[in-house]
Amino acid sequence: MRPLIVFSLISVLLLTFYIREGEAGPIHAVRSGVTTITSPVRFVGSAVAAPFNAIGNVFSNLTASQDTLDELKKQNEELTSKVAELSEAQKTAERLEGLVGLQSTYxxxxxxxxxxxxxxxxxxxxxxxxxxxxxxxxxxxxxxxxxxxxxxxxxxxxxxxxxxxxxxxxxxxxxxxxxxxxxxxxxxxxxxxxxxxxxxxxxxxxxxxxxxxxxxxxxxxxxxxxxxxxxxxxxxxxxxxxxxxxxxxxxxxxxxxxxxxxxxxxxxxxxxxxxxxxxxxxxxxxDAATKTKDESPDDGSDTSETTDSGSSE
CATH class of the missing domain: 2.40.10.340 (Rod shape-determining protein MreC, domain 1)
Structure with missing residues (x-):
C-alpha cells in the first residue's frame, strides 16, 4: 500500500513540474528523447499490425448480419423491377403514340x-x-x-x-x-x-x-x-x-x-x-405518274380554264 502512495505522490509532483516548466525543461527533454527512441518501434508495430487489421475488417464484412444482406438484396431486386417497369411503360407509350398518329393521319x-x-x-x-x-x-x-x-x-x-x-x-x-x-x-x-x-x-x-x-x-x-x-x-x-x-x-x-x-x-x-x-x-x-404529279396545277384558274376547254370540245 505504501509503495502505491509513494508512486502516486511522485506522479503528481512530476506532472506539476511538467506543467510549470517551459518547453526547454528537463522533464520535457526526457519525454522528447523517449519519443524519439520509441518511434521506430511503434512504426514497425503499426506496419506489422496493419495486415491483421485489414483481415479483421474483411471478416467483419463477411460476417455482416444476414438481415443487412437480405435488405441489400431486396433493394437490388426492387430497383431492377422498377427499371423493367419503367422501360415497359415507355415502350407501351411509344406503341400507343404510333396508333394515335395513324388514327390522326388517316x-x-x-x-x-x-x-x-x-x-x-x-x-x-x-x-x-x-x-x-x-x-x-x-x-x-x-x-x-x-x-x-x-x-x-x-x-x-x-x-x-x-x-x-x-x-x-x-x-x-x-x-x-x-x-x-x-x-x-x-x-x-x-x-x-x-x-x-x-x-x-x-x-x-x-x-x-x-x-x-x-x-x-x-x-x-x-x-x-x-x-x-x-x-x-x-x-x-x-x-x-x-x-x-x-x-x-x-x-x-x-x-x-x-x-x-x-x-x-x-x-x-x-x-x-x-x-x-x-x-x-x-x-x-x-414516269407518267411522276409527270402527272409534277404537272398538277397549283392555281385554281388554270384548272377552271382546262375544264372549260374540255367542255367546249
Whole structure:
C-alpha cells in the first residue's frame, strides 16, 4: 500500500513540474528523447499490425448480419423491377403514340384493343383481341397496327373478337401499287407469305414498291400500308406477275391495335376509282405518274380554264 502512495505522490509532483516548466525543461527533454527512441518501434508495430487489421475488417464484412444482406438484396431486386417497369411503360407509350398518329393521319373512326391470344394450330393465322360486340365491333371490320393493316374480324363474341391475319391463306385484300396505282389482290399463302395476285405484266412494278389498300370493296380504307414488294417475277406467256410482298407489320410485333369501325366517303373507293381500276388495272407507268404529279396545277384558274376547254370540245 505504501509503495502505491509513494508512486502516486511522485506522479503528481512530476506532472506539476511538467506543467510549470517551459518547453526547454528537463522533464520535457526526457519525454522528447523517449519519443524519439520509441518511434521506430511503434512504426514497425503499426506496419506489422496493419495486415491483421485489414483481415479483421474483411471478416467483419463477411460476417455482416444476414438481415443487412437480405435488405441489400431486396433493394437490388426492387430497383431492377422498377427499371423493367419503367422501360415497359415507355415502350407501351411509344406503341400507343404510333396508333394515335395513324388514327390522326388517316382520320380513322376506330376503337383501340389489345391482342390477348393467337391461333394454336398450323392451319390458320388468327389472333384474339379483347373487344367484342359489347364494344360495337362486328364481323369484317379491318384491324391495323401503328405500321399498317394486320387483318380483319371474322368472329365476334360479347367481349372478344377473332381477327384473321392478312398472311392467312383465306385472306384477300384489294390492293394497289402506291406509285403506279396498278391493281391487284393481296392474298395470304399456306406458307405464311403474301402475294399480290392478278397484276398485269403490262404494269410497272419493281422491288421496293409500297403496296397499299385500294379501298375497292368498301371494307378497308384506301391508302393504308400493307407491305413492300420483295420480288417480281414473270415467265414466258404469263399474263400476271408473280409478286411476293413483305408485310408491313406482323401481329407478333404488336400488342395494341386499332379496329376501324366505319369509313368516310373519302376513305372508300369512289365510282371513278372503281371505273379507273376496271379500265386500266395495270395502272400508269412510273414516269407518267411522276409527270402527272409534277404537272398538277397549283392555281385554281388554270384548272377552271382546262375544264372549260374540255367542255367546249
Amino acid at each position: 382520320n380513322l373512326k376506330s376503337t383501340a384493343a389489345r391482342i390477348v391470344g393467337a391461333s394454336g394450330d398450323a392451319w390458320t393465322s388468327t389472333v384474339t383481341i379483347d373487344k367484342g360486340s359489347a364494344d360495337g365491333l362486328t364481323i369484317n371490320m379491318p384491324v391495323t397496327s401503328s405500321a399498317g393493316v394486320i387483318g380483319q374480324i371474322i368472329e365476334v363474341s360479347a367481349k372478344t373478337s377473332t381477327v384473321r391475319l392478312i398472311g392467312d391463306e383465306s385472306s384477300g385484300v384489294s390492293a394497289m401499287v402506291q406509285d403506279t396505282r396498278a391493281q391487284g389482290m393481296l392474298q395470304g399463302q399456306a406458307d405464311g407469305t403474301l402475294r399480290l395476285e392478278y397484276v398485269s405484266v403490262d404494269s410497272d412494278v419493281k422491288v421496293g414498291d409500297i403496296i397499299v389498300t385500294s379501298g375497292i370493296g368498301g371494307v378497308f380504307p384506301k391508302g393504308l400500308p400493307l407491305g413492300t414488294v420483295s420480288s417480281v417475277e414473270k415467265s414466258a406467256n404469263d399474263v400476271y406477275y408473280t409478286i411476293v410482298v413483305r408485310a408491313q407489320t406482323t401481329a407478333e410485333n404488336n400488342e395494341e391495335v386499332l379496329v376501324i369501325t366505319s369509313l368516310t366517303d373519302e376513305q372508300s373507293a369512289s365510282d371513278e376509282d372503281v371505273n379507273t381500276a376496271n379500265s386500266t388495272p395495270q395502272g400508269t407507268s412510273r
